[in-house]
Amino acid sequence: MKSVLEDRLTGLWATPHTITGWLSTVDHKEVAKRYLATAMGFLLLGGIEALIMRLQLMTANRSLLTPEMYNQIFTMHGVTMIFWYAAPILSGFANYLIPLMIGARDMAFPRLNAFTYWSFLLSGLFLYASPFTGQSPHGGWFAYTPYTNVRYSPDLGIDFFALALIFLTISTTAGAINFLATIFHLRAPGMSISKMPLFLYSTSTISASIIFSLPALTVACVFLELDRRWGTHFFEVAWGGAPLLWQQLFWFFGHPWVYVVFLPATGMISMLLPVFSRRPIVGYPYVAIATVLTGVVGFGVWVHHMFAVGMSHLGMSFFSAASMTISIFTAIQVFAWLATVWTGRPVPTAAFKFAMGFIALLVIGGLNGIVTAVIPLDWQLHDTYFVVSHLHYVLVGTNLFPVFAAFYYWIPKITGRMMSERLGAWSFWLMFAGLNLAFFPMHVLGVMGMTRRIYTYPEGLGWGGMNMAATVGAYTLAAGIFISLWNFAVSRKKGAVAGRNPWKADSLEWAIDSPPAPYGSVHIPTVESRHPLWDSHDEDDDPDGKRILDQGRLTLATTALDAEPQSVARMPQDTVTPLLLALAMTVFFTVLLFKALWLALASVITMLVVVAVWLWPEKEKRPV
Amino acid sequence: MSTISLHGLPPDVREHPPIVLKLDERRGTIGMWLFIATEGALFLMLFVAYFYLAKGGWNWPLEEPPKLRMALPMLAVLLISSAVLHWGEKKVEAHAHRKGRAALSGTILIGLIFLVMQVFEYRDHLKSLTPQTSVYGSIFYTLTSFHALHLIVGLCILAYVLILPDLEPTQRSPHRPYHNAAIYWHFVDFVWIWIVLFLYVSPHFR
Numbered sequence: 001m002k003s004v005l006e007d008r009l010t011g012l013w014a015t016p017h018t019i020t021g022w023l024s025t026v027d028h029k030e031v032a033k034r035y036l037a038t039a040m041g042f043l044l045l046g047g048i049e050a051l052i053m054r055l056q057l058m059t060a061n062r063s064l065l066t067p068e069m070y071n072q073i074f075t076m077h078g079v080t081m082i083f084w085y086a087a088p089i090l091s092g093f094a095n096y097l098i099p100l101m102i103g104a105r106d107m108a109f110p111r112l113n114a115f116t117y118w119s120f121l122l123s124g125l126f127l128y129a130s131p132f133t134g135q136s137p138h139g140g141w142f143a144y145t146p147y148t149n150v151r152y153s154p155d156l157g158i159d160f161f162a163l164a165l166i167f168l169t170i171s172t173t174a175g176a177i178n179f180l181a182t183i184f185h186l187r188a189p190g191m192s193i194s195k196m197p198l199f200l201y202s203t204s205t206i207s208a209s210i211i212f213s214l215p216a217l218t219v220a221c222v223f224l225e226l227d228r229r230w231g232t233h234f235f236e237v238a239w240g241g242a243p244l245l246w247q248q249l250f251w252f253f254g255h256p257w258v259y260v261v262f263l264p265a266t267g268m269i270s271m272l273l274p275v276f277s278r279r280p281i282v283g284y285p286y287v288a289i290a291t292v293l294t295g296v297v298g299f300g301v302w303v304h305h306m307f308a309v310g311m312s313h314l315g316m317s318f319f320s321a322a323s324m325t326i327s328i329f330t331a332i333q334v335f336a337w338l339a340t341v342w343t344g345r346p347v348p349t350a351a352f353k354f355a356m357g358f359i360a361l362l363v364i365g366g367l368n369g370i371v372t373a374v375i376p377l378d379w380q381l382h383d384t385y386f387v388v389s390h391l392h393y394v395l396v397g398t399n400l401f402p403v404f405a406a407f408y409y410w411i412p413k414i415t416g417r418m419m420s421e422r423l424g425a426w427s428f429w430l431m432f433a434g435l436n437l438a439f440f441p442m443h444v445l446g447v448m449g450m451t452r453r454i455y456t457y458p459e460g461l462g463w464g465g466m467n468m469a470a471t472v473g474a475y476t477l478a479a480g481i482f483i484s485l486w487n488f489a490v491s492r493k494k495g496a497v498a499g500r501n502p503w504k505a506d507s508l509e510w511a512i513d514s515p516p517a518p519y520g521s522v523h524i525p526t527v528e529s530r531h532p533l534w535d536s537h538d539e540d541d542d543p544d545g546k547r548i549l550d551q552g553r554l555t556l557a558t559t560a561l562d563a564e565p566q567s568v569a570r571m572p573q574d575t576v577t578p579l580l581l582a583l584a585m586t587v588f589f590t591v592l593l594f595k596a597l598w599l600a601l602a603s604v605i606t607m608l609v610v611v612a613v614w615l616w617p618e619k620e621k622r623p624v
Numbered sequence: 625m626s627t628i629s630l631h632g633l634p635p636d637v638r639e640h641p642p643i644v645l646k647l648d649e650r651r652g653t654i655g656m657w658l659f660i661a662t663e664g665a666l667f668l669m670l671f672v673a674y675f676y677l678a679k680g681g682w683n684w685p686l687e688e689p690p691k692l693r694m695a696l697p698m699l700a701v702l703l704i705s706s707a708v709l710h711w712g713e714k715k716v717e718a719h720a721h722r723k724g725r726a727a728l729s730g731t732i733l734i735g736l737i738f739l740v741m742q743v744f745e746y747r748d749h750l751k752s753l754t755p756q757t758s759v760y761g762s763i764f765y766t767l768t769s770f771h772a773l774h775l776i777v778g779l780c781i782l783a784y785v786l787i788l789p790d791l792e793p794t795q796r797s798p799h800r801p802y803h804n805a806a807i808y809w810h811f812v813d814f815v816w817i818w819i820v821l822f823l824y825v826s827p828h829f830r
Contacts, residue, residue, distance in 0.1 A: 108651050141728070177658040181651055181750050211658060215666035219673065223766070232755050232762035238761035243671060254667075557648040569648035570798045608780055617789060617797035 005522055008550050011519035013105065015574055024576040027518060028099050029271050031117045033414065035092030038121050038265035039085050040485075043400075045128070046080035049073050051478060054438075054471040060459040070455035071138035072157070078141030079161065083123045086261035086399045091175050092593060093406055094203045094264060096414065099177065100516060101197050103188030103525040104553040106571050108181035111614060115578035116175040122586045130160040137161035137278035140453065142254065143224070144596040145235035145246040150228040151281035156593060159228060162221040163589045169218045170585070176207035176214075184206075184560040188508065190527040191563045197507050197530075198281065201288045202267030205295035206260045213256035213299065220249035244309060251302035259298045261395065263291055265402035271408045273337055275505040276352040277344025280531060283336040290329040297326050307375050308382040316375055323373040330366055332350070334359060349503075350424025354405035357432045361397025365390060368443065373441055373592055383453075386446025392439045396477075404431070404484060411488065412502050417495030423487040430480030437473030441466035450543075506531035523547045524556045527563075577614035581607055652799035653807075655759075660811045662772070667815050670770060672823055674763050685762060689827035694745040698738055700821050702813040704736055705734035709806050716791045716802050724802060728786045731809065733766070735779045742772055764823060778812045781805045 015025040025031070053073055056064045065073065095113065099106055107113045130136040135155040139148040148158045181203045185197070224235040224246065231233040233239030235246055281287060303311070303319035337359055346352060366388045372378045381387060404427070413419050445466050450457065457463055501510040511532055512521045524547040529535040542548070549555065553571040558564055584606040591599040678684045712727020723724045746768075755765040782805055785791065 109655060117682075173662050177655055177662070180658055181654045185651060185654060211662040214666045215662055216669050218666060219669040223673070226755075226762070226766065230755070233759045234673070234762055236759075237764075240677070240684075241762070242677055242759075245676055248676065249669065249673070250824070437712075556645075557651070565645060567648035567650070568645045569651060570772070578692065612784060615784070619796070 005548060005550065006517065009522060009548075010517060011552065012553055015518070020576065021574065022113075023579055024574040026106070026114045026574050026578070028052075028095050028107045028110065029112050029414075029516060029518075030313050030532050032092050034097030034117055035088055036096055038117075038119050038124070039089035039092055040086040041156065042080050042124060043089070043283060043481075046077050046085055047478060047481065049077035049080070051474060053077065054474040056455065057457075058471040059223055059468065060457055060461075060464055062456055065455060067140065067455045071211045071453070072136040074453060075137045075140055075143075075161075076127075079127065079137065080124075081395070082141055082257070082261070083165065084127070086395065087172065087257070088120055089262040089403055090125040090203075090261065090399075091120075091172075093268065093403075093410070094179060094199070097410065097509055098182055098200065098203065099186070100512065100520060101199065101507050102183070102186060102191060103508050103521060103527070103556075104182065104186035104310070105524075105537055105549075105553070107178050108185055108569075109178050111572050111578050112174050112178050113577060115581055116171050116178065118579050118582035119167065119171035119174075119585060122582050123164050123171060123589075124166060126586060126589060127160060127164035130157060136161070142250050144244075145224065145227075145243045146237075148224065148228075149235060157311040159225065159593055162225045162228075163592060166218055166221050166225075169214050169221075169588050173211055173214055176210035179203050180211075181209040185235060186569065187558050187563040188525050188527050189556065189558055189563055189565050191558075193561055193563075194285075195530045196288075198270035198284070198287055198291070199264065199267035199293045202265075203268075204256070205292050206263050209256040209260055209295050209298060213253045216249045216253035216346060219404075220246055220253070223249075227594075242307075247306050247309065248302075251305045252299075253302075254305065255302040256295070256298045258394070261295055262401050263294060265358075265399050265406075267291070268406045268409075269337065269358060269402050270333070271507065272351055272405060272503075272505075273355050274340050274344070275409075276347045276355070277340050278347065279340065279344040280506075280534075281336060282339040282343065283332070284530065286332050288334045294326060294329045297322060297329070301326060304373055304378075307378045310609040319371055320375055324370060327366055327370055328619075330362070334362065340447035348420050349408065350419070350428055351405045353425065353428040354401050354408065357428060358397060358401035358405065360432075361401060361435065363395055365393030365397050369394065380448055383451055384446035385442040385452055388452050389439045389442035389446060391454050392435075392442075396435055396439075401431070406426075407484070407488070409503065410490070412498035413496075413509060413514045415492055415518070416498050417491045417493075418498050418502060419487050419491040419495060423483055423490075427480045427483040427487065429478050430483065432480075434473045434476030434480055438470045438477060439473070441469050445470075493575075501533065506534040508532055524549065573618055575614065577610050580610045581614070584610060595620075640795045647795070647798045649792065649793040649798050649800050652801075652804050656807055657806045660808065663811065664815075667767075667770070667818070670763075670767050671818065674822065677759050677763055684828050686760065690749070690764075690824050692824055692828075694741060694748070695820050695824040696744070699740050699816060701734055701738045701741065702816050705731045705738070706810050708734065709809055713802055713806050719792075721791055724791050725786060725798060728782055728802075732779055732782050732786070735775060735782070735809075738775065739772065739779075742768075767823065768819060771812070771819055774812050774815070778805075778809045782806060 013027070015021045015027055015030065053070065054066070056062055056070060095107070133156060135157045137143065137157040137160055139153060139161070143158060143161055146152060148161075183196075183200050225231070226232040227234050227236065227241075233241045235241045235243045237243065249284070270281055270287055274605045300322040301319055303315065304323045307316055307320075307475055337355075341356070368386070372381055372387065372390055408419055408424055445463055448461070448463065450461075450463055457467075498514045500512065500514060502514075503510070508521075508525055509516075511525065523542040523545075525532065525548070547556065549568060553573065555569050555571060556565055557569040559566050584603050588600055588603040588607070589605065709731040710729050712724045712731070715721075715727065716724035748766075753761045753764070755761050785801045785805045788797075788801055790797065793800055
């Protein structure tokens with residue numbers, strides 16, 4: 001009986017192993033794996049750029065790179081890491097895990113999900129077409145005007161930057177809408193918001209942040225592109241424009257974005273740290289509320305990136321105070337994690353080590369962040385290596401380390417194979433030591449006056465030793481990352497078989513096979529507590545088969561707060577239209593680069609036709 | 625709201641008790657509201673940019689504020705279009721699909737009239753001001769043309785709903801196309817109200 005059911009569900013949900021199937025799948029697990037692999041690819045690209053820069057800065061007066069090349073490389077490094085690695089890798093995890101954690105069979109909009117991936121990939125490729133033209137962006141990841149105006153940056157580099165980002169905002173916004181609709185509409189019956197896994201709190205918080213903050217980036221990039229190629233004057237003082245408008249818009253988006261790449265990582269830590277401490281998390285409601293408040297107050301701190309531009313003291317004091325308020329919410333989470341470990345029985349797996357390393361780095365990065373939130377100190381340290389150190393502690397420490405913790409924790413679910421703990425320990429210690437060796441000396445370099453973004457420095461300033469240390473540290477960090485990748489590759493073939501729940505974890509994704517069947521679970525699970533697998537769990541307690549839903553691609557829709565069963569959601573079939581739409585958009589942005597308006601119009605019409613086909617009512621797929 | 629169960633399926637797929645819950649029709653509407661939220665934020669940013677630039681621009685306050693002669697009738701046109709569409713939605717809910725489609729066609733026609741008026745308004749305006757004249761021209765034309773582009777998208781959506789086989793959720797398509805298109809159209813109209821207030825009316829009171 002069981003296997004007949006499983007065959008029926010597989011027939012409904014599986015994607016055929018053909019090229020068409022591969023291009024048209026809308027399965028969230030397939031999409032998520034691509035997300036993770038692509039984001040890792042961008043991590044490696046950005047990482048190689050960082051290693052090249054560290055070679056250039058290793059000792060004084062090196063000439064590996066010309067100044068212009070150096071500018072392009074640090075810009076591509078920052079843009080790649082912040083936009084095409086840090087957020088997408090978290091979207092990859094969210095994409096894989098959220099439907100499984102809530103017992104749904106897919107995301108709320110599976111086709112939109114496939115489009116989100118394709119447009120993420122293609123916008124990244126669009127950006128990486130720029131080095132092949134020899135005209136990469138060179139204005140830093142925040143591309144301040146007037147330097148990025150066409151007069152000072154005449155080649156296509158900044159156009160690539162602006163158009164690629166507009167393209168990516170479309171993808172990211174679509175993803176945020178999808179996550180919110182999924183989390184608040186498809187949770188398993190009984191999973192009221194007070195019982196949601198904490199990862200869902202962080203993902204829904206950042207999705208809301210994206211919806212309200214990302215348009216600022218879109219508007220800024222549209223203004224920039226109009227100024228550069230279409231003769232408007234938003235940022236040009238001579239015509240009444242305001243260069244500071246760019247900074248205001250960019251940072252209104254930019255600071256919430258910091259939480260976009262941070263909060264889901266904390267959410268993943270809040271999922272896995274309790275599992276390896278063998279107890280529920282301490283202070284679940286406080287962690288949940290702190291997560292949401294971080295997102296909300298994150299909208300009120302953007303000016304702290306701009307303390308050095310000359311503003312009213314009252315305004316600056318407000319933003320300084322708001323910036324310090326955020327540290328309270330972060331501290332709540334940190335103490336909740338520490339208390340969880342302290343009162344639990346820790347199991348020092350590789351994932352646990354990465355999680356603990358993350359807490360240590362977050363504290364360092366948080367404390368040096370408070371230093372820069374103090375305005376007088378900020379004026380001294382602005383645009384020095386102190387800031388470089390701060391932002392790398394925060395971004396590498398609170399994004400990369402949780403991501404690696406998550407890899408060691410969830411890869412067995414994704415591939416069905418365990419990764420080596422011994423290699424994991426090597427990887428962790430190399431990464432942890434390398435990161436500290438690379439970035440701690442930069443605090444001192446910053447105080448000594450080494451400004452960021454210089455391509456070389458003269459001898460005799462006493463900077464040589466610390467720069468050499470930073471370079472050695474960067475390569476050590478890279479070696480640590482490489483060991484984990486190798487560990488992953490080996491585990492695919494030789495790793496021990498994971499089974500359903502190798503870590504004896506508590507959330508629903510561990511109740512099903514590893515790797516999961518295309519449909520997830522045979523019966524839509526029900527939930528009675530925050531830890532369904534630790535407490536009572538009655539996924540199979542469904543004698544009438546009411547929660548099998550095998551009359552088509554179906555999943556259960558529930559109410560937003562209490563998760564009471566409301567209706568049955570019909571999911572769409574596989575289709576190639578999301579890929580076609582993303583391709584048409586790629587053509588659109590490419591021809592805009594060359595101002596070919598007729599071709600742009602043709603691609604827009606193509607997009608409309610593709611969307612019409614995408615949304616057209618489809619024939620139902622019947623069970624076989 | 626129409627209740628659709630899966631009772632009507634052929635007997636060979638009915639070895640399990642049939643599902644008694646109705647088909648979900650809210651997802652599309654949730655998605656549309658979230659899309660409108662982010663679009664609203666987009667226009668909010670544009671308005672903020674307008675006032676930010678007004679604070680520092682050398683040609684503000686304007687010597688000659690924009691004329692209301694065209695903008696106010698355009699507002700009336702859009703409000704009428706929303707009213708017509710709303711009436712149509714009520715009719716569709718009462719299963720009067722023919723009237724619903726008539727209202728849809730009417731709304732599209734009124735929307736096209738708005739676009740024609742926009743063209744005349746631009747032609748008049750461009751005599752004294754272009755996007756390249758000053759930063760005021762840049763933000764004025766960017767904001768109004770962004771609105772026009774959204775209106776064109778809205779027209780495409782309405783035209784698409786017009787050719788759809790069903791205006792209400794069905795077994796084949798669980799969404800509420802008429803309703804979702806309508807809330808987007810009302811949103812585009814809503815934005816025009818603020819454009820008139822901020823870009824056309826407020827300069828007269830400086």
